[in-house]
Amino acid sequence: MTRKRFLTLGIESSCDDTAVSILEGPSRVLSSLISSQLDLHAPYGGVVPELASRDHQERILPLVFSAIEEAGVTEPRRELDLIGVTAGPGLMGSLLVGVITAKALAQAWGLPLLGVNHLEGHLFANVIHSPGLAPPFLTLLVSGGHTEVILVRSFGDYEILGCTRDDAAGEAYDKLAKLLGLGYPGGPAIDRLAGRGNPEAFTLPVPMADTPRVEFSFSGLKTAALTLLRHLEKEGALPVEDLCASFQKAVVEALLIKVDLAVRLTGVSKVALSGGVAANSGLRGAFLARKDWQVFLPPAQLCTDNGAMVAAAAYNGFWRGRRSGLELSPDPALPLLSD
């Protein structure tokens, strides 16, 4: 007799993407659908929370049923085994939509429910891509809201070695892009332009380069880029590609220096990238060039917010014995706690 496969429905709605996935076992993605709200927020140059939650609310159930269909699941009540949902951190109104949907479906289908931390989700993108990845390892989590180096001692046992003192790396990208009129989110646009520019054209400060701690700061770099931008505009010549390339070089260097420090402090040289900024070509190239580290890089579609990473974190948590009750509540500032 063949053992029944274990299917997890993963739901992610913490910010501006509604994402749903069906995962088989720890890492086999049967379907992963994303409804992006980029066009909705683009005119405002950033995410408008009220619009985000309304859009999640409209799209989430059709997306759940499309993901179920695409995975070849015909009887969710019988075939699914677990529902995982992002419970925080994120925007309250956005999180509420995912959590309420997950609770209602868990109740209707009689399935166990597990609320997961969005950051834990991001690091599990690496497990999907590299199922053999075993702790201990370090992960650099870089997104629009986070810049953190996390030591994964084992799954469910995390230590945040350091984080940003102000802006997240992705936020710095988005803010510079806004100043350059490149739209939202600006990371991919700056990355593309940087690829055509000269990174040595301008010298921008590498934040926190000399401190002995794992910490980041990107607001000063953003201000330095703005000052340079205004200066170049006044001179009547704005080599946007060179500016983007020089900015990207400083960001990548700031991140690399601190991961290097974390490797030396912990003695762990297995390093995984996660979060939206992990899609950045400069950062990926710099990581791959480190022959002294064992590097794990999920593909771009697993780096940005998606439902599969949430399902993978929920699957792992479930088998560690974690469960959530129907009283599960989203927490916009949910800390990454160990079991």
Ligand code: KG4
């Ligand atoms: O993880 P994510 O999808 O959402 C958050 O949890 O924040 O990350 C989105 C962030 C945005 O700030 C976006 O500009 C940035 O990731 N991003 C990039 C690139 N692709 C996305 N930043 C730099 N280069 C990229 N290629």
Ligand code: ZN
């Ligand atoms: Zn994210």
